[in-house]
Amino acid sequence: MTTAAASDGAISVALLGASGRVGSRLLELLAAREAAGGRDGAPLRIVAALNSRAGFLARAGVPAGRVLDRLAAAAPGSAAAVRAALAQRPAPQVIVDCTASAEVAACYPAWLAAGSDVVAANKHGPAADRPLARAIAAARAASGAALHDAATVGAQLPLLATLRELHAAGDRVAAFEAVLSGTLSYVLGRVQEGTALSAAVREAVGCGYAEPHPASDLSGMDAARKLVILLRACGHDVELADIERVPLVEDALLAEPAPERLLARLAALDGTWRARAAIADARRERWIYRASFADGRARVAPEAVPAGHPLARLAPCENALILRSRYYHAAPLTIAGPGAGVDLTAAAVLADLLAAAARHAVPRVRLAAPSAAALA
Ligand SMILES: NC(=O)c1ccc[n+]([C@@H]2O[C@H](COP(=O)([O-])OP(=O)(O)OC[C@H]3O[C@@H](n4cnc5c(N)ncnc54)[C@H](OP(=O)(O)O)[C@@H]3O)[C@@H](O)[C@H]2O)c1
DSSP states (O other): OOOOOTOOOOOOEESSSSSSHHHHHHHHHHHHHHHTTTOOOOOOOEEHHHHHHHHSEEEEOOOOOGGHHHHHHHHOHHHHHHHHHHSSSOOOOEEEEESSSHHHTEEEEHHHHOOOEEHHHHHHTTOOOOHHHHHHHHHHHHOOEEEGGGGGGGSSSHHHHHHHHHHHTOOOOEEEEEEEEHHHHHHHHHHHHTTTTTHHHHHHHHHSSSOTTHHHHHHHHHHHHHHHHHHHHTOOOOOGGGEOOOOSSOOOHHTTHHHHHHHHHHHGHHHHHHHHHHHHHHHTEEEEEEEEEEETTEEEEEEEETTTTTGGOOOOOOEEEEEEESSSSSSSEEEEEEEEEEHHHEEEEEEEEHHHHHOOOOOOSSSOOHHHHHHO
């Protein structure tokens, strides 16, 4: 790897999406870690930060608490040049992507090839279509750099690591069902309680569960990308086009670009969803947005399931995965818990960042190898 190792052992880090909700929460966590002396792992040095409008490079590093001020002072329009500079050597040791940008994900092969580990909250890289996915895999293989994506599905829930470890240990997934969208879990939970669909979506945006323009959640695209990432963790060669996707809200309605007008237009669906919730109630069912995989078929869709079903009993914003496999055939493996929100996502990104930093850290104390005499 040809990355920017500092003489004091600090790990150089670039952060994209620094001014977003997850990015700025991550900066708060990093500032708290700096204030505590960063004893849990290698010291980190933020050498670059970007949002969609601007970016800066600072080889000497900027304290986490000052990154947003420094970004605000960066030259407007500088983001693209700074983004390209991240692939030049010496590259940052870790690049953290807290955007939701496909354009940023397209840079992963260049960054990985330059030896930077990439930590992603952004699903566009880990769920990329085959050409980009293959370029990412090739760059990783060539340089030894890693893509860390735990935050992309279920935030802090141990979903991807568990699936990868089981697959590596010879397990083969037969089928699973899951709730992967904290936003849709929240919205459908509120609709089932009697809240109008449009009001429930507005609440989800207000609480920070959904993005200001909630199209990728309501279309099921976000859940479909998560399903691609989960299936790849189980060893399946799939891409987005292989997922059957039934949107919660029709794509045509979601084409409205202005968030406020979109939220207003959603009111047209309130009556339909009020009726669906009432029918489900009468049948002792609950609406969930279910991701499923069985018989080689992968699907995301709103579905009414019996009220006693484990996926129907989740609290708003909880995610869950129920899996049957070669090893879990007598009883399924269930992983469930809060799996969305800015705090948990930022915490998952920090955990991945620390794991990436540990890969680059130079051991400070090398133990002398015991002599042959000592071993005799
Ligand atoms: N919020 C959650 O609860 C949650 C949960 C799980 C996963 N995630 C994922 O985490 C990521 C961030 O979510 P968020 O809620 O923090 O989003 P957000 O608040 O919309 O922030 C996105 C950030 O990315 C920046 N950005 C956009 N395009 C960029 C580009 N081309 N180059 C550099 N920066 C760019 C934005 O800059 P501007 O401010 O200039 O637009 C902003 O700083 C997303 O991938 C999301 O799906 C979020």
